[in-house]
Amino acid sequence: MQAPSAAELLVVWERARAQPMTTQALMLLAAASPGASWEDLAKLSVGRRDERLLVLREALFGARLLGLTSCPRCRQQLEIGIQSTDIHIDGDQSDRELLSVTSGAYVARFRLPNSEDLSAIAGRDDRQPDEAATIRKLLSRCLVELRRNGRRQRLDSSHGLPPALIEAIAAEMEKADPQANVQIPLDCADCGNRWLSAFDIVSFLWSEIDNWAKRLLREVCALASAFGWSESDILAMSAQRRQLYLQMIGDAA
Numbered sequence: 001m002q003a004p005s006a007a008e009l010l011v012v013w014e015r016a017r018a019q020p021m022t023t024q025a026l027m028l029l030a031a032a033s034p035g036a037s038w039e040d041l042a043k044l045s046v047g048r049r050d051e052r053l054l055v056l057r058e059a060l061f062g063a064r065l066l067g068l069t070s071c072p073r074c075r076q077q078l079e080i081g082i083q084s085t086d087i088h089i090d091g092d093q094s095d096r097e098l099l100s101v102t103s104g105a106y107v108a109r110f111r112l113p114n115s116e117d118l119s120a121i122a123g124r125d126d127r128q129p130d131e132a133a134t135i136r137k138l139l140s141r142c143l144v145e146l147r148r149n150g151r152r153q154r155l156d157s158s159h160g161l162p163p164a165l166i167e168a169i170a171a172e173m174e175k176a177d178p179q180a181n182v183q184i185p186l187d188c189a190d191c192g193n194r195w196l197s198a199f200d201i202v203s204f205l206w207s208e209i210d211n212w213a214k215r216l217l218r219e220v221c222a223l224a225s226a227f228g229w230s231e232s233d234i235l236a237m238s239a240q241r242r243q244l245y246l247q248m249i250g251d252a253a
């Protein structure tokens with residue numbers, strides 16, 4: 001993992017802006033993983049991918065994560081402040097290619113979902129995904145072998161799988177890849193409500209990079225206007241040096 005320079009990250013931001021979120025995640029990882037092929041990165045399990053994104057996030061912006069959310073009961077806005085280590089889950093580090101569960105008469109063998117799967121099953125309208133349909137689509141890609149009473153079943157029949165088997169597979173996937181499902185315990189000082197909130201490193205990091213890039217471009221604009229320097233010269237400076245020059249022209253953040 002190698003944090004990209006400001007100029008490199010700005011190029012990734014520009015190219016990835018119009019892409020779906022799964023592609024944005026891979027483009028960020030590719031920029032931070034010289035030598036790793038796109039295919040290898042796309043085949044990382046979602047938890048492994050998120051673990052690397054968390055390391056990249058720490059290299060870019062530090063160990064403290066700040067965000068805003070609202071209480072699901074009273075709608076009060078809350079500030080969340082957590083450390084990377086709070087959401088880094090030390091899971092099963094063995095690289096098991098295939099997992100298996102037994103549920104009733106069924107034995108299922110399957111692999112963990114990866115970015116290719118997420119891209120393939122992404123619907124046109126991701127704002128309101130149908131959870132059951134999403135799980136069925138994921139299963140149809142990740143299921144490798146299915147036996148019922150010892151007899152091999154057709155894999156395209158994942159529609160008819162018993163809910164207990166689907167639950168057992170989902171539980172095993174979560175156990176084997178815990179970083180794919182990070183939950184932060186939160187409590188509301190106003191109403192006393194306590195709940196678990198899902199933390200998605202991809203959208204969190206992307207919105208930080210989006211803010212960073214827009215701020216950086218404003219800095220480039222201010223410094224180029226004041227001193228006539230080129231964009232590449234300004235981007236090659238350290239963030240501290242840019243801030244010092246901005247202070248000199250009374251334009252520091």
Ligand SMILES: [Zn+2]
Binds near residue numbers: 072
């Ligand atoms: Zn509340």
